[in-house]
Amino acid sequence: MLAYFGPQGTFTEQAARGFASPQQELVPFETVPAALAATRRGETRSACVPVENSVEGAVPATMDALTEGEPLVAVAEAVLPVRFSVLVRPGGEPVRTVASHPHALAQVRHWLAEHLPEAKVVAATSTAAAARAVLNHEFDAAVSAPVAVRHYPLEVLATDVADVRDAKTRFLLLRPPGELPEPTGHDRTSVVCTAADRIGALSELLTELALRGINLTRIESRPTKGRLGEYRFYIDFDGHVAEPRVGDALAALHRHCPHTRFLGSYPKAEPGGAVAGNEEFVAAADWVDAVRRGQGA
Numbered sequence: 001m002l003a004y005f006g007p008q009g010t011f012t013e014q015a016a017r018g019f020a021s022p023q024q025e026l027v028p029f030e031t032v033p034a035a036l037a038a039t040r041r042g043e044t045r046s047a048c049v050p051v052e053n054s055v056e057g058a059v060p061a062t063m064d065a066l067t068e069g070e071p072l073v074a075v076a077e078a079v080l081p082v083r084f085s086v087l088v089r090p091g092g093e094p095v096r097t098v099a100s101h102p103h104a105l106a107q108v109r110h111w112l113a114e115h116l117p118e119a120k121v122v123a124a125t126s127t128a129a130a131a132r133a134v135l136n137h138e139f140d141a142a143v144s145a146p147v148a149v150r151h152y153p154l155e156v157l158a159t160d161v162a163d164v165r166d167a168k169t170r171f172l173l174l175r176p177p178g179e180l181p182e183p184t185g186h187d188r189t190s191v192v193c194t195a196a197d198r199i200g201a202l203s204e205l206l207t208e209l210a211l212r213g214i215n216l217t218r219i220e221s222r223p224t225k226g227r228l229g230e231y232r233f234y235i236d237f238d239g240h241v242a243e244p245r246v247g248d249a250l251a252a253l254h255r256h257c258p259h260t261r262f263l264g265s266y267p268k269a270e271p272g273g274a275v276a277g278n279e280e281f282v283a284a285a286d287w288v289d290a291v292r293r294g295q296g297a
């Protein structure tokens with residue numbers, strides 16, 4: 001079974017369908033933490049959740065849920081194009097309230113100001129939960145994934161709604177730690193580190209990557225929720241933990257931050273990124289091995 005951030009008709013469900021095997025059952029959960037908790041309890045083999053949007057940035061619920069509780073490790077990612085439909089009940093009632101997931105609302109702010117300026121904008125737990133609520137007469141319109149109309153008998157007021165063209169959201173497939181995906185030569189590694197509160201602490205972490213020719217693809221911070229000013233850093237970079245230089249960099253991050261949590265090494269969904277040669281790191285490690293065995297100098 002595969003848990004996903006639902007209910008039926010979310011963007012996350014579409015990403016989950018891409019991950020699922022043909023016989024695998026998909027189970028919706030109303031929140032990201034609930035989907036991850038089901039996987040932690042072993043009720044589902046894996047969970048699919050959104051992690052980052054090209055317009056609105058990180059999904060805080062996912063970031064927090066990945067650091068709280070038992071570790072989960074990403075084994076795959078998917079990137080989906082994001083365009084919204086505005087759904088209403090049939091009958092042409094005036095739209096006084098419009099609901100959606102906060103990330104979706106942030107991506108259609110200008111459209112709403114122009115086309116539904118009088119409508120009160122309300123946050124819902126997901127784009128599909130907003131559509132369901134419209135059906136239940138809780139709100140008048142929902143900003144949803146186009147597929148939501150297949151699940152909720154609503155009318156489409158507008159399609160292709162987006163302030164920024166070509167917006168994309170990245171999703172992760174997470175499992176309890178186990179066998180890692182094989183390196184493909186086009187992988188991403190994700191970690192979260194709590195940097196010490198002292199001068200240069202963050203720059204030391206990033207230098208460990210730069211020194212090994214590792215391309216940083218994302219860095220986000222979230223408060224630890226403990227002391228004011230104490231932050232966790234979510235760091236994504238190119239490469240797989242099986243590669244010597246990535247393993248070496250992870251060990252260095254762990255030396256700086258003993259509470260480093262490994263969030264996975266998995267194939268990147270999209271091409272691109274600076275790929276530096278790994279050969280010199282392999283050759284250097286072989287040389288050190290030879291020196292240790294007394295067969296090199």
Ligand SMILES: O=C(O)C(=O)C[C@]1(C(=O)O)C=C[C@@H](O)C=C1
Nearest residue numbers: 010011012050101103126127169
């Ligand atoms: O509500 C949904 O449909 C989701 O899958 C969540 C989510 C998000 O968290 O960003 C996913 C993609 C869109 O960017 C808007 C909402």
